[in-house]
Amino acid sequence: MQESLKIHNAFNNFTEASRSLETCYARLCEQVTFLTEELENKNVQLRELRQHHKRNLRLIAMGEMAATIVHEIRSPLCSIELYSNMLMDDLKDTDHSEMAGGISTGIRSLNNILTNMLLFAKPRNLSFSDLQIRTVIADALKIIEPLIEIREVTVSHTLTDHAVSGDRELLKQVFMNILLNAVQSMPEGGNLTIEMEGGGEYLKIIVVDEGVGIDPENIENIFDPFFSTKEQGTGLGLAIAHKIVQSHEGFIKASRNGDRGSTFSLYFPYKNSTAALNHINDGKEMNT
Template sequence: RIVASSVPGEIGSRIYDEDIQKYRTQSGPEVFSHKRGNKLVYSMLVPIHNEKPCQRCHGSDHKIRGVLDVEVSTMKTASRIRTLRIRTTIFSVLTLLALGFALTIATSLLVTKPVESMIKTMKKVQDGDLSVRVDEQRGDEIGRLAISFNSMVEELQRAHEEIRRCHIEEMQRVERMATLGELAAAIAHEIKNPLAGISGAIQVIAEELKEDDSKKEIVTDILSEIERLDKTVRDLLTFAKPVSPKMIPVDISSVIERSINLIRLKAEKQNVKVHFRPSEVIIRADPEQLTQVFLNIMINAIHSMPEGGELRAELHKDADQLVVKISDTGFGIPPDRIKDVFKPFYTTKHTGTGLGLSISKNIVEAHGGTLDVESQLGVGTTFIVKMPLTKET
């Protein structure tokens, strides 16, 4: 029976059977756990030996006088552990949430915001606003990216300004040229007929003069001046009102030969040797207009060799192009003037109108080709005509 207990009401009742059972089976005092109702309980049973001093009151009949049964319930500890676990879980979740929030804000401030602002700026640039720039203050990769981006936009803006300026200049030039061309054409038209009349009249006078007449030379001079004026008038009209080419299959060699024949006399007079090895290349072109191109280039070449020299014409096929090169051994063109030679009215000659090359360039371009020049001062000049070869050629 229980004689003393910390649990009120237990005194006088019997010790639990399971405790007695455990006590009997155990070899010494040990802690064991078991269920008491639905509670987990840790117990330890320690025998109270009947020691000598005890025997004075209790006699020596029994070796053991009783059992000390210590029981500790785990309920309180378990509930504290549970509370702690819940607290730890809540704390962990809150910490994780706070960390996630902080990370999101940091990413937004450090990466997302600047990148978004850069994308917005790029969009503006794409839409044509080249005055925008992104913030370059940061010292990291994004900062470096911003610097590169800004310098790229700056370059773009500079190039854009340059193109705009060139475009305006070009438009003004074209406008000027159009007005000039119209004016030139009107004047040329007015001059053409009276000039033809004067030329006819002078020719009649020239025929009436005897060969040994002193006035014969003057009349011949007048005629050659009229011829020059007539060429100028024709050039002005061709320049102001270019005629579209009448394309037919032509052997380009025969066109070059025809042009050479027209300048041969002039070349011989000036001690210029002409070289050309013909080879048949048929292209679709206007033979009259191409003759004018080669003639203009060859006359210029002869003008550049007052002391004589060599005039060479070559032609070859290059992929789908026909290439004609006309070169001279004349005085050449100064490098700073080379860009001007195709400009209308650019001339370095007393008697020139400066229209020969611009007319030639217009004609070649109307044929879908290009006209270029290479020159070395004191060595010579080469004009390069490139024109597309038609499929059937």
């Protein structure tokens, strides 16, 4: 009897142990399934990251290649520009002067596209100095002067002395891109106005055109790289301008004018310029 009780108890213990083992086994199975799923997810993520990395490497290589090509095209283009300017001088006051002017305008436009591409493919380090922003705007206007004449655009501006700290070449590119868009938006001609407002925390430069205006549904996208509504546009002008102004701790606002045309307002902080710092130090009035 004693023996059979022992066997019975042992059997019970065995059944209990086997049940608890079964529960453990089921739990382990659940965990294995969960971990397997997790591993699969991680593997998918890893594959995506690898692809992303590969794509980034390809983009970097393409950027490098684009930069090299732009450099290669640029050198002969500079020579062509030089010769076309000489030709323009030679043909001044002759029947062919307009043709020579057309060549120069085409070259300048090509040069501008190349600069935007280069800046997009390979942003360069900024070289800051104190500069009078009106001289930068005047330089940019000078470069697009032939196009302004061809389009019969009238430029009026009130450019006063305002010093900000910035990279002259990059800021010239900003104004060229903004002014070029303004001129291109007026195929039938019109008025292009540039005004400056200083005094506050920011220097504000306002560019107003009387062109086709920006469609309300596009206003969110115009600063995106490669967004263009022009048949031959690269969509890089505003993206580059935005990036450069941002690197000067400023910003750009675009709006559609009530009746016709657009307004682009560029804001640059005064705080970075030595003039502004001197102003803070000695309490003198600045930007007068």
